[in-house]
Amino acid sequence: MRAIFPESPHFFCIQHFKQNMKQVAREKTFQNLLDSLARSYNPTDAEHLFDIIKVENMRLYDWLIGVNDENRRFEHWITAYAPCPRLDINTSNLAECFNNWIKKLRDKPITTLLDGIRAKIITLHDKNRNAAANIETNFCxxxxxxxxxxxxxxxxxxxxxxxxxxxxxxxxxxxxxxxxxxxxxxxxxxxxxxxxxxxxxxxxxxxxxxxxxxxxxxxxxSTANLRSVYEARMEPIPVPYQIQAPLVRGEIGEYQRCDVKPGDQRRTV
Known part of the structure; x- marks a missing residue:
């Protein structure tokens, strides 16, 4: 990610961060303290929570301020030190929800997978476009x-x-x-x-x-911005062969065959 998007800020999912923290503190109290610390909006509040953790669990405090672990740098997981507005997003739920959304398509051939995702996005956009059109207020x-x-x-x-x-x-x-x-x-x-x-x-x-x-x-x-998000449309595909992978000349020699059929059939090797 850093090689492809070097100028983009990178943040750590607080839920995964809490899972990693269990190696030094598993108590619910410290889980809640970490939630409050990650969502603190200014350094003063963050420092106050650090002081509480330092008194209650010195081992956890040392783990949190560790400078050798790139993922524990404050700007990666504490809102107060973020280099840009995080809009109260402290988890990677968006990616996980998308993966769950396409769960039934993930074992399909690549063209079936992509066309299935395209159809789901078109359906979702149409639903949200109609919902946005019925909003009568200036803001969502x-x-x-x-x-x-x-x-x-x-x-x-x-x-x-x-x-x-x-x-x-x-x-x-x-x-x-x-x-x-x-x-x-x-x-x-x-x-x-x-x-x-x-x-x-x-x-x-x-x-x-x-x-x-x-x-x-x-x-x-604003409602106007919400409507603009769903104004763009995905063009239909007239014939199936337009999304087929191009033919590539293979190398001479034996290769392992993997037949993946569309539909609900299992993958066979």
């Missing part, structure tokens, strides 16, 4: 539910307006201070940057000033 329903949940989170915030673009908020429950800046669309809690979704502090400022918070939503979550 799931996005609106997420924002409603965030804005309804309990908070004990005091607000101080520095100027029209900068606000200081103090959480009375934890005595922590957060700064919201609208000129660069940021909050020091880190959640807005790493998820591209306004955090509770931004929601509080918007309610305080009667701002329309939808103007701060990332356009990637």
């Amino acid at each position: 329903p799931r996005m609106l539910k997420t924002m409603a949940r965030i804005s309804n989170e309990r908070n004990y915030l005091e607000i101080l307006a520095i100027d029209g673009n900068t606000y200081e908020l103090v959480d009375r429950a934890t005595s922590r201070t957060y700064v919201v800046r609208f000129d660069d669309l940021s909050c020091t809690c880190g959640r807005w940057y790493h998820t591209n979704i306004p955090c509770i502090h931004v929601c509080f400022v918007c309610r305080y000033n009667n701002y329309n918070i939808e103007g701060l939503y990332d356009t990637r979550f």
